[in-house]
Amino acid sequence: MTEGHVATKAVTIDAPPDRIWEALTDPAQVSQYMFGAEIVTDWVRGGPIVFRGVWEGTPFEDKGTILDIDPPVFLRTSYYSPLSGKPDTPENYAIVTYRVSRDGKASRLTVTQSNIAGAEELAQTESNWDTVLATMRAMIES
Secondary structure (H helix, E strand, O other): OOOOEEEEEEEEEOOOHHHHHHHHHOHHHHHHHOOOOEEEEOOOOOOEEEEEEEEOOEEEEEEEEEEEEEOOOEEEEEEEOHHHOOOOOHHHOEEEEEEEEEEOOEEEEEEEEEEEOOHHHHHHHHHHHHHHHHHHHHHHHO
């Protein structure tokens, strides 16, 4: 897998790390901020992770593997979307890392996605993460 571009986005949320982790791993909550996608996984290192939904009118089933998990502070997955138009080969998988840390009375969630092909894909990825993180924060803090 080549590294490509890397998108890093972070948000401070007025909640403890356990609450952020719950939002990251509870399927009902994930669908609220992840564009309505259904998430299917057993949250075990080496296990599959699948996101199903509809993006701009097109059904999708994105997939990956849980590469590392350390509740409630660290999750790393591989990620592939057929909507990318790229073949389902290892070099076309992104690595998505979620880190949760204490930030005073709040928590900081940092998301990093690597192996992004070019500037246009990077801009779209960053925009998507901005939306996801803002929606997640609003959901948790409400």
